[in-house]
Amino acid sequence: MSHVFPRHTKSLLPTAVGGEGCYLVDTTGKRYFDGSGGAAVSCLGHGDEEIIAAINAQANKLAFAHTGFFTSEAAEGLADLLIANAPEGIDRVFLVNGGSEAVEAAIKMARQYYLEIGEGERCHLIARRQSFHGNTLGALAAGGNEWRRAPFAPLMIETSHIAPCFAYRDQKDGESEFEYGQRVANELESQILEIGPHKVMGFMAETVVGATLGAVPAVKGYFKRIREICDRYGVLLILDEVMCGMGRTGTLFASEQEEIVPDIITIAKGLGAGYQPIGATLCTAKIYQAFENGSGFFQHSHTYMGHPLACATAKAVVNAIIERGLLTRVNEMGKKLTSELISRFGQHPNVGDIRGRGLFIGLEFVAERETKLPFDSDLGIHKKLKQAAFDAGLICYPMGGTIDGVKGDHVLLAPPFIMEERHVGEIVEKLEVAIRQVI
Secondary structure: OOOOOOOOOOOOOOOEEEEEEOEEEEOOOOEEEEOOHHHHOOOOOEOOHHHHHHHHHHHHHOOOOOOOOOOOHHHHHHHHHHHHOOOOOEEEEEEEOOHHHHHHHHHHHHHHHHHHOOOOOOOEEEEEOOOOOOOOHHHHHHOOOHHHHHHHHHHOOOEEEEOOOOHHHHOOOOOOHHHHHHHHHHHHHHHHHHHOHHHEEEEEEEOEEOOOOOOEEOOOOHHHHHHHHHHHHOOEEEEEOOOOOOOOOOOOOHHHHHOOOOOEEEEOHHHOOOOOOOEEEEEEHHHHHHHHOOOOOOOOOOOOOOOHHHHHHHHHHHHHHHHOOHHHHHHHHHHHHHHHHHHHHOOOOOEEEEEEEOOEEEEEEOOEOOOOEOOOHHHOHHHHHHHHHHHOOEEOEEEEOOOOOOOOEEEEEOOOOOOOHHHHHHHHHHHHHHHHHHO
């Protein structure tokens, strides 16, 4: 009898006892290809000796020092490394313990920034439908994942949500991708004007939407228009790269491919690669200076923020991504995997769309390919695909409610950056076994 309070009380899960490269191993010796890196976390795979050595070295030196009393060499080194590789203008790093905390910090940072500069009326956050920003109450309020939000709606702060940039579903006939992107981006301006520009503090979006939509990048020009609107009305642009950042889409920060610089960026997951829990909220010098020249105190903190063990691990992870040439590898392996998925499933009657960037790839499943009609949600196609793939030895990350929180099914793939070409065939073949069994 287990005393663990699990995610699902009626699920009997196997026990993971080992990890080697791209694989996890259970107590029976069965090997599972980690095709989603957990939840886009294990970018370096399992058992990386260099990262483990960094953890041990830091543990032998200093395990913990509370940030109310000390900074640490590990925290300073990680912050320096991140800023050296961040978009131009990003200058400071607020270290936390995971993605939800990073988003929560971003929301509070935006609010206090406006208090510091004397614009205290700005307290309203705008985000997008069909997004996910985390499970703490502030982050959950920012997110647009209706299934996750519903039970806790009475507890959450008021936020506004505009349409996602989801061309596969929402681009109109006769409308170019660029025209579509501008149209949905302009919803932000309409929402700001409706609320009142003097009341809006920030707009939050996933640079590439992860779990809720299944690896959906914005069309070209969308984020440039978003940046213009934010600048026009003095609204902070907050990009959530918890899932899509740290090299997952082929650049260290996903926003690099949009050719814009946000005011605040949140990162986690791949930052620690699963070896330690860690996240961070990065901001511009302008935002930091408002605190420095104002109260001098960010009214937000956590006991374990800036944990030396986690920071030393994250520094080793980021160095590995950069120095081992893994960004190039992500792009190369991403192209090969996408190409093979399109070759195998591109004309499948129940695969409506294959999308993503780098090693962040989604497949959307439909009852009718031509009409994009989704499966009946009662069928639970995504749940069945997850189990069938797992039985076949492939870990993937499915989700339902892709379209509106209820209808739609997709599978997200986010394998380790260290995957080899031979793994492409294994992923596709095991996924095909699952699709044949379920659909």
